Amino acid sequence: MAHALPHDTSAPRSTDGPLLRVEDLRVDIEARDRTVHALDGVSLDVAPGEPLGIVGESGCGKTMTALSVLGLLPPGGRITGGRVLFAGHDLTAAPAPVLQDIRGNTIGMIFQDPLTSLNPTMTIGAQIAEPLLLHRPGIGRKEASARAEKMLRLVGMPRPSERMRAYPHQLSGGMRQRVAIAMALVCEPKLLIADEPTTALDVTTQAQILELVDELRRTLGMAMILVTHDLGVIASRVDRVAVMYAGKVAEQSDVRGLFARPRHRYTEALFAALPERAADSGTELHTIPGLPPSLTTRLTGCRFAPRCAFATDACHEREPEPADDELQGPEHRFACFHPVPHDAEAPAAELVTPPPAVAAEPGEALLELDALTKEFPLPGGPFVRRRGTVSAVGGVSLTVRKGETYGVVGESGCGKTTLGRIVAGLEEPTAGAVRFAGRDLAALSRAERRAHRRRVQLMFQDSTAAMDPRMRVGEILREPLVIQRVGSRADQEKLVGELLDAVGLPRGAVHRYPHEFSGGQRQR
Known part of the structure; x- marks a missing residue:
C-alpha cells in the first residue's frame, strides 16, 4: 500500500x-x-x-x-x-x-x-x-x-x-x-x-x-x-502510534513503520478510508462496513472480524495474540490472524465503496442575505461605561439556491457561527435583511417563526453544550418532533430509530445520557 x-x-x-x-x-x-x-x-x-x-x-x-x-x-x-x-x-x-x-x-x-x-x-x-x-x-x-x-x-x-x-x-x-x-x-x-x-x-x-x-x-x-x-x-x-479498536490495541509501531507497512486489517481499512488518499489517486473513497461492536457483552474472537473481508472461522472463535512483525521485530506488534502482506500495494477491494453522489441542479433562490450586519455591544461594569461595539458580521450578502451546498470558511472569530445563528433565527441582525423562500424573517409573526425553525436547522459546534445532560438521548431526539407536532409518539420513536441507524449508533442509545458517549458519538 x-x-x-x-x-x-x-x-x-x-x-x-x-x-x-x-x-x-x-x-x-x-x-x-x-x-x-x-x-x-x-x-x-x-x-x-x-x-x-x-x-x-x-x-x-x-x-x-x-x-x-x-x-x-x-x-x-x-x-x-x-x-x-x-x-x-x-x-x-x-x-x-x-x-x-x-x-x-x-x-x-x-x-x-x-x-x-x-x-x-x-x-x-x-x-x-x-x-x-x-x-x-x-x-x-x-x-x-x-x-x-x-x-x-x-x-x-x-x-x-x-x-x-x-x-x-x-x-x-x-x-x-x-x-x-x-x-x-x-x-x-x-x-x-x-x-x-x-x-x-x-x-x-x-x-x-x-x-x-x-x-x-x-x-x-x-x-x-x-x-x-x-x-x-x-x-x-x-514518533510512535497505537491503533485502538473496541477497547483493545490492535497494532503498535513507530509511525514510519505503520504508514509504510500496516499489518492489521483494521489499520489497513483506516488508511483506505482517508479522503486525501482518494483525492490523490483519483479512486473511489472506501468505507468500513458495519459498526464497532457493543462493549456491553464479553466478546469472543477478533473484534474486527464482523467487519473484515478476510475473516475466517478462527477469527470469530478465538482472539489473536499480539505478535512481532517479521521485519521490524518487537517495535511493531499487531494482533491479526490474516495480516496485510508486506508486498501489498493497494487496499483490499472487498472494502465497501459507496455509490457516487449525484449532484442536484441548483434551483431558485432559497436563502438570500442582503448587506447583513451584526454588532455586539462591549460590556461595561458598575463603574465603567460601555466602550462601543464589536462588529461580528459586516455587510455580508450571499444567495443559496435549492439543492445547493454553500460553504462558509474562515478563521476562528471571523463571524461564521454568528452568521449561521442569524439564519436560524437565534440572533437578530443589526442591519440588513434575511429572506428565506422569498420572505423577510424580520416580518414573520411568532407562530411563523416557530414554523421557520422547522425548515432551518442548526448543527451546533459544541455537541456537549448543545444537549441537556439531564435528558436521555431518545428524549433529546424526540423533543423537536414533539414541539413541532410531527406524527404520533410511535411515529416519532420510529423516526428516532431510523436517525440513529443513519448516523451509525445503536438503537439502544436512546436510553443513555449524553455523558455516556464519546465526543465523536455525541456529535453524531
Whole structure:
C-alpha cells in the first residue's frame, strides 16, 4: 500500500525505561442496566520526552485510556485489572491525595472540549494561575498571575494582559484551546496528555495549535500522548502510534513503520478510508462496513472480524495474540490472524465503496442575505461605561439556491457561527435583511417563526453544550418532533430509530445520557 511517509523529527528513544507504562489495563463502567467493558487489556508505554499517538474510531477507548492514567473515570467507572506505572509508581493503587498532586502538576491534560473544561465563573487569569497556587506552595498570587500571563503569551494568545480578565464565553474556540494548553503546561509537567486538542477548530487554527503543542513539548522536554482520530495529525506530530479498536490495541509501531507497512486489517481499512488518499489517486473513497461492536457483552474472537473481508472461522472463535512483525521485530506488534502482506500495494477491494453522489441542479433562490450586519455591544461594569461595539458580521450578502451546498470558511472569530445563528433565527441582525423562500424573517409573526425553525436547522459546534445532560438521548431526539407536532409518539420513536441507524449508533442509545458517549458519538 503506497502512502506518503511521515518525516522523522524524533530523538532516539530513552534506554532508561518508560516514563509511563500501561500494563493489561481493564476498565468497566457500571451503568443502570448494563456494564460497559470500556478497556480490555490495553498495554502501551511512553519513554521520557517521547510523543505517542493513539488513533481509532469514536468509542474505541482512546479517551478512556487517557483518562484512566489520571484516574479520571466517569461515574460508575472502575479499573478491574492491570496497572498504570508512572515514574515507577502504580497510579491504580495510589491514594486520592497522591493523584491530586500528580494531576496538573507532573501530568498535564488538554481536554477534548475546552469550553466545558473551563470554569465559566472564573477569569482566564485565575484559572491558569490556579494550578500554581495548588502545587507550588511558595508562589504567591501576584507571582502566579505574572506566570499565567507569561504562559498566555507563550501559547500565542493575542493581548494576553487583556485576556487575563476575560471569561471563557468571551473567547473564540481557538483562544479557549490556547487557554487549555496554558493551564496544562503552567506547572511544566513531565507528561502531557492531549485529547483531541483541535476538535471543532478551523484548519488554520488547528495547524497553529498542533505546531504550538509540538514546539512546547520539545522546549520543555515533555513526553506526550496525543489522542486523535486524524491519521494526518499522527503522521506529522508523533514518533510512535497505537491503533485502538473496541477497547483493545490492535497494532503498535513507530509511525514510519505503520504508514509504510500496516499489518492489521483494521489499520489497513483506516488508511483506505482517508479522503486525501482518494483525492490523490483519483479512486473511489472506501468505507468500513458495519459498526464497532457493543462493549456491553464479553466478546469472543477478533473484534474486527464482523467487519473484515478476510475473516475466517478462527477469527470469530478465538482472539489473536499480539505478535512481532517479521521485519521490524518487537517495535511493531499487531494482533491479526490474516495480516496485510508486506508486498501489498493497494487496499483490499472487498472494502465497501459507496455509490457516487449525484449532484442536484441548483434551483431558485432559497436563502438570500442582503448587506447583513451584526454588532455586539462591549460590556461595561458598575463603574465603567460601555466602550462601543464589536462588529461580528459586516455587510455580508450571499444567495443559496435549492439543492445547493454553500460553504462558509474562515478563521476562528471571523463571524461564521454568528452568521449561521442569524439564519436560524437565534440572533437578530443589526442591519440588513434575511429572506428565506422569498420572505423577510424580520416580518414573520411568532407562530411563523416557530414554523421557520422547522425548515432551518442548526448543527451546533459544541455537541456537549448543545444537549441537556439531564435528558436521555431518545428524549433529546424526540423533543423537536414533539414541539413541532410531527406524527404520533410511535411515529416519532420510529423516526428516532431510523436517525440513529443513519448516523451509525445503536438503537439502544436512546436510553443513555449524553455523558455516556464519546465526543465523536455525541456529535453524531
